[in-house]
Amino acid sequence: xxxSAQEAQYGFAERWLPRLVLAPSFLLTxxxxxxxxxxxGYLSFTVSRLMPNLEWAGLAQYQILFENERWWxxxxxxxxFAGLFIGSGMAIGIGLAIFLDQKIRGEGVLRTxxxxxxxxxxxxxxxxxxxxxxxxxxxxxxxxxxxxxxFTFDWLVNSEMSIYTVxxxxxxQSSGFVMALFLxxxxxxxxxxxxxxxxxGASLPRIYWKIILPALRPVFFSTLMILSHIAIKSFxxxxxxxxxxxxxxxxxxxTFMYAMAFTRGQMGVGAASSMMxxxxxxxxxxxxxxxxxxxxxxxx
Numbered sequence: 076x077x078x079s080a081q082e083a084q085y086g087f088a089e090r091w092l093p094r095l096v097l098a099p100s101f102l103l104t105x106x107x108x109x110x111x112x113x114x115x116g117y118l119s120f121t122v123s124r125l126m127p128n129l130e131w132a133g134l135a136q137y138q139i140l141f142e143n144e145r146w147w148x149x150x151x152x153x154x155x156f157a158g159l160f161i162g163s164g165m166a167i168g169i170g171l172a173i174f175l176d177q178k179i180r181g182e183g184v185l186r187t188x189x190x191x192x193x194x195x196x197x198x199x200x201x202x203x204x205x206x207x208x209x210x211x212x213x214x215x216x217x218x219x220x221x222x223x224x225x226f227t228f229d230w231l232v233n234s235e236m237s238i239y240t241v242x243x244x245x246x247x248q249s250s251g252f253v254m255a256l257f258l259x260x261x262x263x264x265x266x267x268x269x270x271x272x273x274x275x276g277a278s279l280p281r282i283y284w285k286i287i288l289p290a291l292r293p294v295f296f297s298t299l300m301i302l303s304h305i306a307i308k309s310f311x312x313x314x315x316x317x318x319x320x321x322x323x324x325x326x327x328x329x330t331f332m333y334a335m336a337f338t339r340g341q342m343g344v345g346a347a348s349s350m351m352x353x354x355x356x357x358x359x360x361x362x363x364x365x366x367x368x369x370x371x372x373x374x375x
Contacts, residue, residue: 112353115346115349115350116346116350117129118342118343118346119136119137119343119346119347119349119350120132120133120134120136121136121343122135122343123342123343123346124340124341124342124343125340125342126342127342132343135343136343136344136346136347137347139341139343139344139347140344140347140348140351143344145323145326145331146328146331146348148323148324148326149323149326149327149328149330149331150328152238152324152325152326152327153306153307153327153328155238155239155242156238156241156242156245156306156309156327157303157306157307159239159242159246160242160245160246160249160302160305160306161299161302161303161306163242163246163250164245164246164249164250164253164302165253165295165298165299165302167246167250167253167254168249168250168251168252168253168254168256168257168298169253169254169257169288171189171250171251171254171258172253172254172255172256172257172258172260172261173257173261173283175254175258176258176261176262186254186255186258189250189251189254190251190252190254190255191251192247192248192249192250192251193248193249193251193252193255195248196311197248197309197311197312197315198311198312198314198315199315200244200247200248200312200315200316201244201311201312201313201314201315201316202315202316204240204243204244204247204316205231205315205316205317208228208230208231208240208243209231210227210228210229210231214228215227215228215229231316231317232321233321234320234321234322234324235324237317237320237321237324237325238317238324238325240316240317240325241309241312241313241316241317241325241327244312244316245305245306245309245312248312249302249305253298253302256294256297256298257291257294257298259294260291260293260294261287261291264287264290264291268286269282269286269287272286296363300359300360300363303359304356304359304360307328307329307352307355307356307359308329308352308356309327309329310327310329310330310333313325313326313327313329313330314330314333319331319334328348328351328352329352331348332345332348332349332352333345335348336349
């Protein structure tokens, strides 16, 4: 075989072999992810109940969804959970990151301890906190055994407070992850800027507030996107901790969708609620992707 033919064969293999290797994964993703998203979207416009029914119903399922009191409880809980989960998780995570950024002794051990909850699944986290917050087994019983008989902490079985137990468990698990992101960002700040600010007489809190944290805007934005995505699709934590109860007082859209589609025999309503969740995620992700692509284009 001539040298030119070998080079052409090599060039063909170099060009097409990666595409052939990736083709099965791409095809499976196309079918089982985006294909099922489209299928779910179509079901939300049909009369499907216990089983898929392709009879067209227009916006009827969305009308039923928006007239359902349980849906609006789930939406309200999502706002409560997302606001407190994101705000508290970021505040605690930033505080831990600043604490570890002081290069304290035993930083490696502390970093491992703070990050450990992130190694657990939300199911394990929810189950553990369910035991701890159960009035007959956990914190309340422990305080009673110690003699504090007037102590009560019944949030887990209180319909007005149950969603806040989900916030507690979620923040406990996510704050270490936020700490890791911000600690990496803090370690990337140029030391010469900090030394210049210290020479000018700026105090350490002022340096962090005026110089370091504003420089971490990309980390803030990325963390906000990640935590928002986790909050919107929260399902396993809620199911393991409260099961959506008492009643449906701690329902979120993900648990509402599951209940409608798989336990209440209202597949069309469940599909409609999942499309609303998809729209919410898209409202967060699409502007982020647009800003990233625009920044990359301007950078070139």
